[in-house]
Amino acid sequence: MRKLLHAGVLALGLLAAGCGGTGEKGTAGPIAADQVNASLSPYESPGMSEEPTAGAMVELGDTKIGKVLVGEEGRTLYLFKKDKDGKSSCSGDCAVTWPPYITEGKPEAGDGVKADLLGTTKREDGTSQVTYNRHPLYYYVKDKKAGDVTGNDVKDFGAEWYAVTAEGKKAKGKKAD
Known part of the structure; x- marks a missing residue:
């Protein structure tokens, strides 16, 4: 299940890679090493x-x-x-x-x-x-x-x-x- 979740996150990240940010400072959330928004607690x-x-x-x-x-x-x-x-x-x-x-x-x-x-x-x-x-x-x-x-x-x-x-x-x- 965890591998499936990681694969989904990776696919979503690749899809979102071409999209711009929010343009608002401090509201996009943390960025992971692969430049995809991370979901941190x-x-x-x-x-x-x-x-x-x-x-x-x-x-x-x-x-x-x-x-x-x-x-x-x-x-x-x-x-x-x-x-x-x-x-x-x-x-x-x-x-x-x-x-x-x-x-x-x-x-x-x-x-x-x-x-x-x-x-x-x-x-x-x-x-x-x-x-x-x-x-x-x-x-x-x-x-x-x-x-x-x-x-x-x-x-x-x-x-x-x-x-x-x-x-x-x-x-x-x-x-x-």
């Missing part, structure tokens, strides 16, 4: 499992814009300027493009990360999202590997997105491809 992102991380680790990673917070596999974590009072404003299509960093339990601070700035917030679906300095943290589906910061200084889903410094502030600098 709101918390799935390349290189990450769908399961919440028990005691999610937050560390500092080196990027082209300096040291910023990173989660699983050294992938950059972002804040969303639309979030208010420590609560996420990103769900649905937004959470597909910007997957929240979900945890089961208290997040852990790596070297250079201030443990007293780490916390969690409850999402609408009842899961716990990692926060830093009261900013809910997210990944970006266009970041493919450790050190990527393609989501920094991007306006998407009604507000700006920024990588996060150890001080819990938005990182300076433009996005780096």
Whole structure:
């Protein structure tokens, strides 16, 4: 059954390959390596499992814009300027493009990360999202590997997105491809 499903998705992808996108930024959904729209759950992102991380680790990673917070596999974590009072404003299509960093339990601070700035917030679906300095943290589906910061200084889903410094502030600098 799974092979049949994959064959159907491939056929649909080949059929759609000649069609244009939506023309709207941030609404087409994630793109798979073969350039066909991927169907990811709101918390799935390349290189990450769908399961919440028990005691999610937050560390500092080196990027082209300096040291910023990173989660699983050294992938950059972002804040969303639309979030208010420590609560996420990103769900649905937004959470597909910007997957929240979900945890089961208290997040852990790596070297250079201030443990007293780490916390969690409850999402609408009842899961716990990692926060830093009261900013809910997210990944970006266009970041493919450790050190990527393609989501920094991007306006998407009604507000700006920024990588996060150890001080819990938005990182300076433009996005780096």
